[in-house]
Amino acid sequence: MLLAAAALLISGCSSGSSTTATATSTSTADAVLAALPSSTPSTLARYYGQKLNWRPCGVSGFECATMKAPLDYAKPATGDVRLAVARKKATGPGKRLGSLMVNPGGPGGSAVGYLQQYAGIGYPAEVRARYDMVAVDPRGVARSEPVECLTGRQMDTFTQTDTTPDDKKETGQLVDAYKKFADGCGRHSPVLLRHVSTVEAARDMDILRAVLGDQKLTYVGASYGTFLGATYAGLFPQRVGRMVLDGAMDPQLTARKLNEDQTAGFETAFQSFAKDCVRHSGCPLGGAGTSPEQVGKNLKAFFQQLDKAPIPAGDADGRKLGEALATTGVIAAMYDEAAWPQLREALTAAMKEKDGAGLLALSDSYYERDADGKYANLMFANAAVNCLDLPAAFATPDQVEKALPAFEKASPVFGEGLAWASLNCAYWPVKPTGEPHHIPAKGAAPILVVGTTRDPATPYPWAQSLASQLSSGTLLTYVGDGHTAYGRGNACIDSAIDRYLLQGTPPPKGKRCS
Incomplete structure (x- = not known):
């Protein structure tokens, strides 16, 4: 979700400058989100090596924990931020595929709440059988030291x-x-x-990936969650596993253009x-x-x-x-x-x-x-x-x-x-x-971008743009109404995404569902 007083989910979802450019500004048109070094800095070792103390929480089958991340990645020694984490372990049958991290968007939506109220019980049984369903409230959100x-x-x-x-x-x-x-x-x-910032939240996600013991991040992000996921891919392209970005944002646009x-x-x-x-x-x-x-x-x-x-x-x-x-x-x-x-x-x-x-x-x-x-x-x-x-x-x-x-x-x-x-x-x-900025995420595994043609909050051209920016992006189109597409009742969309999550095979380029 993005505007301030009126249209939360995304646009105001960007705001603030003295510029009134209607597209990418000339000073940032060529800006690219650069990948971070592949090795973990020694100053972050204590975060990547931490052990989480899981405890039962919420409805049956869910566990919660608190994870630490540096408040300031440029100065990790200056203090920590505590992040709320939740999971529901894979139910089986079938071989466990790792963790599937989810984020519902916002920015400001509680990923933990989303997991407990929907994703952890409402995602397809085949997906929940093979993945530990995981969520972290981004810094400043809900249970994670809220603003x-x-x-x-x-x-x-x-x-x-x-x-x-x-x-x-x-x-x-x-x-x-x-x-x-x-x-x-x-x-x-x-x-x-x-x-x-979204960059800091994406870096927090990489700490959680490591703490969970996953070599790569498997992720489903909706709305603003697509910007968070794409940012992760730009920072850590080699650590991208299966990634679904549903209701995509376009990171190359200015605040005014996003709002308009x-x-x-x-x-x-x-x-x-x-x-x-x-x-x-x-x-x-x-x-x-x-x-x-x-x-x-x-x-x-x-x-x-x-x-x-x-x-x-x-x-x-x-x-x-x-x-x-x-x-x-x-x-x-x-x-x-x-x-x-x-x-x-x-x-x-x-x-x-x-x-x-x-x-x-x-x-x-x-x-x-x-x-x-x-x-x-x-x-x-x-x-x-x-x-x-x-x-x-x-x-x-x-x-x-x-x-x-x-x-x-x-x-x-x-x-x-x-x-x-x-x-x-x-x-x-x-x-x-x-x-x-642009996010090419060169070297990332195939990333599935999903766009809805009459999406009110994340217009379809944003999905087209993000899919074209990502070097490994594939666009899946839902011809219809509403914000985001996965899990909203369209069998064509759901089966394509489920197959990708379970088998790693994205749908053919240009696939459209209605």
Whole structure:
């Protein structure tokens, strides 16, 4: 997941610089992620040689441990960061193939939670039989010394901030919100905030690989997890085993370009939703024959009404449904077409009955806010990683205003809000350490890149680009809707990936599933 206030899973997923280049900048267009030396530095020997103390945890069959990694790889002696690790051992029958590490994306998604709630029990039985299923929460995420920024009440205020300012006063309020968010992260996690980059997280994964006793890394990463996996491949190409990168990111793009592309991706997904909605009687955005463009205009008009007059949402804490929360709720449903019926019902209740509870629930699930008003650290880690990985998309409100036409062209429905959301890293207390770059990973074993043609959060061209950058990349295409493809019910996709994981044979180049 990437934008800041509105589109978490990836774009804002990159942010922060004074540049407003629309593609790779001239200074970084030729940058390549260089491989690290094949030998392990003596200064890291104690990390690579550590023994984990496994203990039962969570549901039956899972074990957890704490792994140490250097806080600063440039100065390993200055201190450690403790990382939460979990596994479920191979169940058999069949010869054990090693460990299969998984990451659900974000940045900020809990890999341990994903393993315990889905991958460790929901991956195909044949895969779980042959692999120890393993996850590590990246540094700054969930159980791994999480980045902290705001209290629950402060986050409630932040998530309701108007991201489509109508005048200078509202622009100032939005800027203030981003500054308070950044200041909170800087005050609560001043040291850790400098060491949560994707490069550092990828190096942590290599320590875990070694500690588990695997010569090579077998890995399935989704969404931002593809950037993490590709980064690992670039740093340690000779240690790549079987690697699946599903819902791929393109590491060569600037923050602005990532945000703009993702904005277009959400528009593509919304067009599919719009066509589906009007096929159902009672669609609140239009009847049979209503064009997707008109459906979008109708939704935009509803957002504008909420901007002027928020509606009740049945919230115990008194929150009402305004434009910001409603937009987030709609965006949340774009990730999976299975959520479209829920979104139709929520929009019907909000537009016809002035009941915002359904859209608020979608928004809360996106932000990982529980019924007690507590937030997981997903949004904090998301911003911390993104703002460190790339220079910001925009440095000032004036730059956003100049870019509005491009964003609104990419998405008449979401463009304005997502453009302003791209300002989030402009006020970050830590300077970025990363830059756009190519990842050839020369010498790596075959890497399987998976792209979905109407993916809202990681647009299909990103998968095409990553597969072409990787010297051993193979692209597998799912012609369909939703974010990522593996394990979402398409037998063609699932069988191709399962065969690769179990036999090491990637599908033929150009394979498409629908």
